[in-house]
């Protein structure tokens with residue numbers, strides 16, 4: 194058994210490096226050189242297909258020069274900022290204790306405030322369809338984030354194929370409802386169970402793998418599911434997907450105009466917004482269910498075993514914890530929530546196709562979990578809001594949207610390398626619940 | 640109560656490629672006694688522990704454990720988690736393995752996983768919060784509090800284990816092992832890195848675990864003062880084989896043992912001499 198020291202965060206650099214003008218300049222020049230290498234082809238040369246299909250290209254050295262210059266100046270600015278902020282030890286640790294405790298007080302009221310606000314969103318923005326749709330989208334990702342958080346944040350298993358379970362849930366509902374005419378409320382648990390089943394099926398072969406290997410195999414699993422959906426035309430409809438998926442009903446009462454619809458029954462004029470509002474509360478309820486179950490699971494032996502597994506697998510084995518079943522339950526639980534979210538997605542869209550379940554979705558959900566602070570429920574919710582909402586916010590920037598977005602991500606990860614909510618709350622306490630600093634909490638290894 | 644020894648190793652051999660770390664080793668550990676396993680660095684002591692606790696599958700040999708009620712287990716056949724769950728063997732590690740990001744109390748709760756898992760109806764009853772689960776959880780907390788008090792860490796129950804001083808971590812790890820309710824406790828160098836005062840307290844703790852709780856102890860230790868003071872029997876290993884076995888007094892005077900230590904490490908040989916004086 195080898196002694197293992199806790200790996201320090203790459204951003205918490207050692208304080209022994211000399212910080213002088215020469216050092217800063219050297220670093221800036223290096224950064225500029227890297228930028229030159231990167232952008233010389235990406236920006237410096239513009240290629241396009243000409244009228245008869247021939248290659249046309251022209252150079253844009255001006256833009257290239259300004260980009261490299263910006264990197265040079267930016268690098269100097271960052272270094273000066275670090276110098277000005279104090280001893281080098283990662284940006285996260287600069288925050289003084291008083292501010293930290295202030296943040297935690299704010300954190301205590303943030304969650305209830307956010308929840309109340311979320312409940313009121315359909316009331317406040319009743320006439321703004323765009324905001325309601327965005328809210329539904331954000332909540333879907335909050336739910337997916339919370340689901341993946343069980344696997345990645347609690348159990349410390351890096352899963353890059355989470356979208357597979359989202360797809361299983363969506364197709365379960367889509368196919369069961371269109372083929373057998375089953376209602377949403379029957380299909381919802383079925384979708385969860387089927388996704389959990391696939392989670393276990395995936396889990397069995399991969400759980401002996403660790404770290405990078407696990408990540409790669411789960412990534413492949415996500416892609417395989419998508420390819421199966423594309424190629425198994427008779428069942429899944431192939432690239433055309435499944436259409437005509439029934440909309441959800443309020444326990445049997447459809448939200449449609451005319452006789453028998455909810456509006457007619459209540460004697461109010463029909464409006465398509467009713468359905469949107471209903472969907473909003475539906476996904477809110479599903480997300481809150483996910484949250485409630487996860488919070489409770491954390492305080493049960495299974496949840497503690499997940500976290501213990503993330504902390505030290507060898508110690509778990511010595512304490513009589515069955516590693517395989519513990520990992521499988523984490524996979525299955527996360528997959529189940531993904532399946533619920535998938536069923537919701539199918540009923541909201543009314544149409545699903547393999548295109549909705551690409552690796553990009555997995556990466557986005559994983560980014561939400563990491564950005565939120567692995568294991569933190571509030572952090573994941575905030576991250577989903579920031580990522581999905583922020584993405585919309587930058588819509589006006591058009592082509593630069595991804596660039597700005599990526600930059601924002603990098604900055605946040607420098608500022609808070611362990612995510613927005615980096616500390617861990619104990620699951621049980623005798624006298625006082627003291628939050629545990631992220632330096633001590635392990636990230637898991639496989 | 641069964642008259643068989645709690646633990647019996649018969650011709651245990653562990654090979655790693657060309658290295659024979661443990662070579663046809665046989666010894667017994669008596670019930671409700673402290674058996675020390677000593678030997679120079681690299682003698683194969685930790686490897687023996689890893690075989691007993693299922694981390695290594697022995698190349699050959701039998702490791703037999705007999706409970707008080709006569710139930711027998713052959714450890715080399717058990718799944719790793721069943722060694723703690725069924726055979727009731729707990730261990731600590733040479734390089735401490737706590738859950739650093741969890742509080743001391745949480746560490747001890749994880750140790751009671753199997754009992755709690757059952758009480759929570761495999762999670763389902765626990766999710767609903769039925770009274771029987773709540774009662775089981777409370778008694779698990781009480782058990783944890785008992786052991787925290789026992790090792791003198793009760794006031795730090797809500798602190799992250801990773802923040803504990805070295806000696807406190809060692810004691811917390813013992814408390815965690817005891818929370819599993821073991822029949823046999825295997826300790827890999829529990830006194831390493833402790834100061835004299837802490838080491839004295841550890842001796843008392845181990846003696847009380849043996850006499851008050853009836854737990855048999857198998858102990859790897861380099862600190863000869865600890866070995867001489869608390870162990871009932873001593874087994875000495877060198878290069879994977881047993882070179883001596885007997886009471887601490889017999890071992891202390893055994894020229895083979897002194898030679899083995901002298902041949903490898905001056906400091907430890909000096910420690911042996913010192914204990915003798």
Ligand SMILES: Nc1ncnc2c1ncn2[C@@H]1O[C@H](COP(=O)(O)OP(=O)(O)OP(=O)(O)O)[C@@H](O)[C@H]1O
Nearest residue numbers: 194655658660679680681682683684685686687733
């Ligand atoms: N997993 C392994 N693979 C290869 N060789 C190993 C392995 N584990 C132990 N060994 C070898 O077996 C021998 C015995 O090692 P072991 O750790 O059991 O010694 P030890 O008696 O516990 O020593 P120390 O007092 O230093 O802890 C050493 O030569 C070691 O290199």
Ligand SMILES: [Mg+2]
Nearest residue numbers: 684685686733
């Ligand atoms: Mg050792």
